[in-house]
Amino acid sequence: MTDSIIEQIRDPNRFSMANEHILRILGERRIPKPIIYRHKESGLEYCYLAGGLGWPRDPKEKPGFAVVVGVDKPDAKTDEKPTMRCLEEAESPTVDGLLKEAVRLQKKYGAVECEALFRILYAADPERSDTFVHLFNHETPKDPDRVYVVGAYDHDKPNAFERYVNQIFSSLTDDPTTGKKRLQIGGCVKLLNYLQTAPVDVATKGSAKEYPALSALGGLIHTLMMLMPWTKFLKPERTVSTINDPLNDMQEDYDWWESGSHDYDEQEEFDDGTLVGTV
Numbered sequence: 001m002t003d004s005i006i007e008q009i010r011d012p013n014r015f016s017m018a019n020e021h022i023l024r025i026l027g028e029r030r031i032p033k034p035i036i037y038r039h040k041e042s043g044l045e046y047c048y049l050a051g052g053l054g055w056p057r058d059p060k061e062k063p064g065f066a067v068v069v070g071v072d073k074p075d076a077k078t079d080e081k082p083t084m085r086c087l088e089e090a091e092s093p094t095v096d097g098l099l100k101e102a103v104r105l106q107k108k109y110g111a112v113e114c115e116a117l118f119r120i121l122y123a124a125d126p127e128r129s130d131t132f133v134h135l136f137n138h139e140t141p142k143d144p145d146r147v148y149v150v151g152a153y154d155h156d157k158p159n160a161f162e163r164y165v166n167q168i169f170s171s172l173t174d175d176p177t178t179g180k181k182r183l184q185i186g187g188c189v190k191l192l193n194y195l196q197t198a199p200v201d202v203a204t205k206g207s208a209k210e211y212p213a214l215s216a217l218g219g220l221i222h223t224l225m226m227l228m229p230w231t232k233f234l235k236p237e238r239t240v241s242t243i244n245d246p247l248n249d250m251q252e253d254y255d256w257w258e259s260g261s262h263d264y265d266e267q268e269e270f271d272d273g274t275l276v277g278t279v
Contacts, residue, residue, distance in 0.1 A: 006049065006110035006117075009036040036073055037110060037117070046070040047082065048230035049109050052220030053102060053123040053149060054212030059093030065213040066090045066102050066121075067191065068109050069220055071230050081182060084171070084224060086217070089188040095132040099147050112144050122152040124160060124208040124219040152219030153226045161211075164218025165203035168195070171221060183221060191217060 037046045048071040056064035067089050074082040087109065090101035102121055111118035123129075126149050137146045154160050171183035172195075185192050194213040199205065208215035 003108070004110050004113050005040045005108055006037050006046075006114060007040055008110065008114045009038050009045070035114075035116065037070075037114060039070075044070070044085075045073040047073050048224075049087070049117050050220060050224060050229075051102065051106060051109075051118060051121045052152070052216040052223075053098065053121050054208065054214070054216035054219075055095060055123065055125065055128050056093055056098060056212060057209050062210065062212055063091045063093045064095060064098035065191075065216045066092075066098060066105055067188065067213075067216050067220065068105050069217075069224065070109075071224065082230070083180065083182060083184060084221060085184045086186050086188040086191060089191050089213075091190065091213075095129050096136060099133065099136045102147050103145050106147075107144060120148045120150045122220050122223050123149050124152050124155050124164060124215040126151045126155065128209075153223040155219065161206060161208050161215065161218070162203045164208075164222050165198075165206070165211075165214055167222040167225065168214065168218045169203075171225075182225075 037049060049068060051066060051068050054065040056062065068087045070085050070087050072083045072085065088105060090105060092098040092101050106118035133147060133149055140146050154163055157163065172181055174181055191213055198214065202211065
């Protein structure tokens with residue numbers, strides 16, 4: 001079994017079980033403290049990790065590609081968008097081999113220890129290998145050894161690949177306000193080589209089938225930027241009401257009455273069959 005190099009860090013919550021019971025009586029519930037994922041070797045901290053897949057087309061020239069990306073823990077003192085880092089890459093000439101690499105990567109990067117990570121992997125064209133994925137999972141008895149693939153954000157759009165490639169290169173360009181890149185390729189040398197050797201017009205002339213590596217990274221980066229799934233884990237521990245506040249309801253009724261949007265003080269007209277009168 002692959003040992004995880006990611007550990008889940010969560011500060012102790014302020015609320016005890018007794019507090020939880022009291023909150024339920026008061027009609028409130030607790031939102032727990034945020035979770036941070038720490039790299040055991042480097043000590044770097046991430047607020048989210050995810051994986052992307054690109055299906056193989058040619059065993060030698062265009063093998064399947066898998067990539068894991070970590071989203072840096074954002075600085076609470078600034079409003080800067082967090083940096084995304086490519087942590088590891090893998091290739092395989094077959095779909096079955098690629099799925100095995102995906103299982104290895106998701107285990108290595110916390111799928112077993114961290115319940116919120118790697119529930120799914122993203123692919124630009126998930127339907128291409130649906131049958132292979134179903135067969136792979138059918139022969140695998142346990143969830144940690146299975147792979148669940150969904151379409152990357154906008155994968156059903158006609159220009160999806162163009163969006164993905166443009167997202168990659170725009171993220172590799174220095175942000176004019178911060179001077180930093182949103183995406184760091186890191187030690188993923190194969191991925192870097194694919195990016196450097198790609199044609200200038202790859203976004204408009206290429207496709208996910210022709211460029212598995214760009215498809216895997218682009219679909220993943222675009223999805224992360226559009227959905228920002230880490231944001232729900234960053235807010236501090238707090239409580240929220242599970243019932244309506246009667247005082248707020250009373251205030252809303254009062255505001256509505258003062259607004260004059262009702263007609264309770266107006267006389268109504270009715271038709272008595274012979275003439276129109278008022279009451």
